[in-house]
Amino acid sequence: MSKNVIINARFLTQPITGTQRFALELCKEIKLLRPDISLVAPDNILHKDIAEELEVQIIGRIKKGLLWEQIELPWILRQKGNPLLINLCNMAPITYDNNIVTVLDLSFHLHPEWFSKKFRTLYNFFVPRAAIKAQKVLTISESSKQDIIKHFKIEANKIDIIYPSVSKIFLESINQTFENKYGDYILAVSSIDPRKNFKSLIQAFKIGDFGETKLLIVGSEHKVFADNDLKELVANDPRIIFTGYVDDIQLVGLYKNALLFAYPSYFEGFGIPPLEAMACGCPTVVSNTTSLPEVCGDASIYVNPYDINNIKDGLKYVIQNNEIRSQLIAKGYTQLTKFNWRQSAKKIIKIIEQV
Numbered sequence: 086m087s088k089n090v091i092i093n094a095r096f097l098t099q100p101i102t103g104t105q106r107f108a109l110e111l112c113k114e115i116k117l118l119r120p121d122i123s124l125v126a127p128d129n130i131l132h133k134d135i136a137e138e139l140e141v142q143i144i145g146r147i148k149k150g151l152l153w154e155q156i157e158l159p160w161i162l163r164q165k166g167n168p169l170l171i172n173l174c175n176m177a178p179i180t181y182d183n184n185i186v187t188v189l190d191l192s193f194h195l196h197p198e199w200f201s202k203k204f205r206t207l208y209n210f211f212v213p214r215a216a217i218k219a220q221k222v223l224t225i226s227e228s229s230k231q232d233i234i235k236h237f238k239i240e241a242n243k244i245d246i247i248y249p250s251v252s253k254i255f256l257e258s259i260n261q262t263f264e265n266k267y268g269d270y271i272l273a274v275s276s277i278d279p280r281k282n283f284k285s286l287i288q289a290f291k292i293g294d295f296g297e298t299k300l301l302i303v304g305s306e307h308k309v310f311a312d313n314d315l316k317e318l319v320a321n322d323p324r325i326i327f328t329g330y331v332d333d334i335q336l337v338g339l340y341k342n343a344l345l346f347a348y349p350s351y352f353e354g355f356g357i358p359p360l361e362a363m364a365c366g367c368p369t370v371v372s373n374t375t376s377l378p379e380v381c382g383d384a385s386i387y388v389n390p391y392d393i394n395n396i397k398d399g400l401k402y403v404i405q406n407n408e409i410r411s412q413l414i415a416k417g418y419t420q421l422t423k424f425n426w427r428q429s430a431k432k433i434i435k436i437i438e439q440v
Contacts, residue, residue, distance in 0.1 A: 090437055091162065092171045094124040094141050097132050098150045099174075102276070103357060104189060107225070107249050108173035112139055114430030122171075127153035151207070154178055169220070169440060171433070175208065177215035185440065186219040187247070188212060190354025190376075191232045192280065199279050213237050220440045223247045223433070225355040226376035245436055249355050250424040254333045255340075255364040263338030267326070270299040271400060272343035272367070274336065274358045275350070277304040277315075282349045282372075282390050287318045287325060289349075289396035298404065299324045303331055303339065340365035345403045345410070348372065349390040356380050360424060363417030368410045370399045382423075384416035 092112060096105045115122060116139055124141040129148040145157040159181035162168060167183050177186045193200055193208040200208075216222050216237055222244045224230050230244050271290065275281040283302065290300045304327070319325045331339065340346065346362035348371040356377050359369045363384060371377045373387040381387075386409075388399035403409055 090119075090122045090169045090171065091165075092122060092124045092173070093154065093158065093177065094126040094136070094139070095150050095154050095176075096174045097126050097130045097136050097141060099131065101132065104174050106252075106357075107189065108187075109135065110250070110252070110426045111173060111247070111430055111433065114426050115433060116140070118427075118430055119434055125158070127157075151176075155180070155211075169437065171437070172215070173223075175212055177211075177219070179211055179214040179218065182218060184215065184219045185221045185223060185436065186215045187223040188216050188229070188233055188237075189225050190229045190352075191236055192352050192354065194236060195232065196280065196352060219243075221245060221436055223436075225249055226379050228376035228379060229354045245432070247429045247432055248424050249357055250426045250429065251357060251360045251364050251421070252333065255337060255361045256421075258337045258341060258365050261337070261341070263341055265338075265342040267299055267301060267342070269297065269344055270301045270326075270342075271295075271404075272301050272303070272339055272346050272362075273348070274303040274339075274346070274361070275348070280351045282351050284314060284318060285390060285393050285396055286347055286349050287315070288393045289400065290325070291318070291322065292393070293397040293401055295324075295400075295404070297324070298344065299326055301326050301328060301339065301343070303328050303336065305329065336361070337365055340367045343367050345370055345400065347396075347400060348377070349388055349396050350374070350377070351390050353377055353380075359385060360421055363414075363421050366414050366417070368403050368413035369417065370396075370403055380424075382416070382420045384413060384420040386413070 096108045099105055124139050125144045126141050127145055127148055127150055128143045130136045144161055145153055147153040147157045155178050159178040169183050171185050173187045175189055177184050193205050197205045233239055234241055340362050345368045348359050350372050353376050359371050359381050362369050369385040371381055371385045372390040386399050386403055389395045
């Protein structure tokens, strides 16, 4: 174990969503640049191949991640001389002072109605306490930084922005072609939860007179049909297709063959899917809220997520204008160059050295 810097790899005990992907991609780059930095985790890792690749060390006896993180991990670190602990997934041990803490966004604080009572209670207790005590706070956009300053009362000079990027499989897709089995379609990709605003997207599509064009939604089919409002919206409309889960190779093909990618989300700390679409040469229509204008720059058409007619107009504008589509594709490739995992890892290492 490194004597000076440790990364909290508890995220490897959790299913990989966007939060864990952020930590994972950064850790891969950090280990290439600083192989002396150690990763530690409790003994209930789900992703053993990744843990082996990152040379993760199993420490402690507690297997429940939260208890390990809050009780056993800080105790072990104190025995090791209080090394700097890097936490990349919101949570961190609140009784340990030598922390760098990542707060991806404050959705759990600003919109508690989107989360379970247990989740929002835990996050609202632990995250602000960890962030206030931390040596440095990392976040993923200027939008999130301003929220942290306002709601956690943390000084701006204590917060650094570390941008995410996209996985290599999307960046390597530029010369690839894929079979299109759906014809003309608008693509939406996301977890199925209220903040992603699928209801408004579906309503905009249904009033938009899109002819034979389909609306293809990549996300958990089970969750869609567990929501009675969504279930009713899509009933008896064969143009609306839910694919369920698809792997990254399939997703690249869906991006590349789509007429456009739609992302009318209410709230994003960053928003990686629009960048994935840009990497695959797919024009994007996104919300004009939170971090999305910062992430997408001039490479998207913006819509008001609270205005169904505005969403509909944005979709039709892109579909009906080939010149606009071509401009958005070109600008998307340029916008994508602003986000790079290696550069973000270098920035974290510079922060570590300053701390």
